[in-house]
Amino acid sequence: MTTTSSAQHTRRDFLYVATGAVAAVGAAAAAWPLISQMNPDASTIAAGAPIEVDLTPIAEGQDIKVFWRGKPIYISHRTKKQIDDARAVPVSSLPDPQTDQARVKEGHDQWLVVIGICTHLGCIPIAHEGAYDGFFCPCHGSVYDTSGRIRQGPAPANLPIPPYAFVSDSKIKIG
Ligand code: FES
Numbered sequence: 566m567t568t569t570s571s572a573q574h575t576r577r578d579f580l581y582v583a584t585g586a587v588a589a590v591g592a593a594a595a596a597w598p599l600i601s602q603m604n605p606d607a608s609t610i611a612a613g614a615p616i617e618v619d620l621t622p623i624a625e626g627q628d629i630k631v632f633w634r635g636k637p638i639y640i641s642h643r644t645k646k647q648i649d650d651a652r653a654v655p656v657s658s659l660p661d662p663q664t665d666q667a668r669v670k671e672g673h674d675q676w677l678v679v680i681g682i683c684t685h686l687g688c689i690p691i692a693h694e695g696a697y698d699g700f701f702c703p704c705h706g707s708v709y710d711t712s713g714r715i716r717q718g719p720a721p722a723n724l725p726i727p728p729y730a731f732v733s734d735s736k737i738k739i740g
Contacts, residue, residue, distance in 0.1 A: 615740030617732065620676065628692050630681060633739045637681035637689055638727055639700070639713075640737075647698060647711040648674055654710070661723045665712040668723070673731055678739070679713040679724040690724070700724065 613634045620640065623629055628641035643651075651665040669677060681700070683690050688704035695701030696717070697710035707718030714723040729739040 613740060615738050617736055617738050620735045620737065625675070630692075631739070633727060636727075638739060639677070639679050639681045639692055639724075641677040641679075641692065641711070643675050643677055643711055650698070651710055651712040651714075660715050661721070663712075663714060663723055665714075668712050668714070668726055670731060673734075676737075677711070677713060678726060678729050678737065680727050681724065683707055683720055684715065684722040684724065685718070685720040 616631065616633050618629075618631055618640060620642070623640065623642045625642050626644050626647075628639055631638050631640065641647075648665065656662045656664055666674070668679075679700075681689050681692075683702040683704065685702065685705055685707050688702050690700035690702040690707070690709060692700055695708035697708060699711045699713060699716075700709040701707075702709075702718065702720065705719050707720035708716050709720075709724055710716050712723075713726075715721070727739055729737050732738050
């Protein structure tokens with residue numbers, strides 16, 4: 566009697582464990598496509614998924630170029646002088662009046678993030694070129710300042726600012 570009861574227990578335990586194992590495998594199999602979908606693939610990134618950029622390697626006075634939605638994005642680590650120069654200009658004298666403060670994130674004033682596409686006919690300006698130490702477009706001579714604002718040449722508007730946010734003091738998410 567004891568032996569039979571023990572055998573039944575063992576069989577029940579096995580069935581219970583086996584059922585649990587199948588359920589766990591099933592849950593994992595069902596979850597995998599969801600987890601997999603949460604990691605954007607290359608085509609999704611190209612189509613516009615947000616990108617995160619570590620700012621740590623960009624020294625003061627330097628900039629990097631990254632790509633988001635197929636567009637070049639300049640990220641400049643501005644010096645105090647570059648910020649001061651941008652803020653010393655009377656806003657009313659600018660072709661596309663905008664304060665420097667309106668083009669950066671408060672508390673992160675040293676970081677300028679702009680879409681590197683000239684607002685004239687779409688060439689890619691060169692950073693740290695031109696009379697204002699900002700950007701120079703070699704196609705038709707547009708000159709932007711250290712805030713990415715148009716100062717000379719045929720471009721009608723400032724370099725656009727992409728949607729971005731600081732996720733920490735040294736990392737931004739673009740998009
Ligand atoms: S495209 Fe840049 S100045 Fe014309």
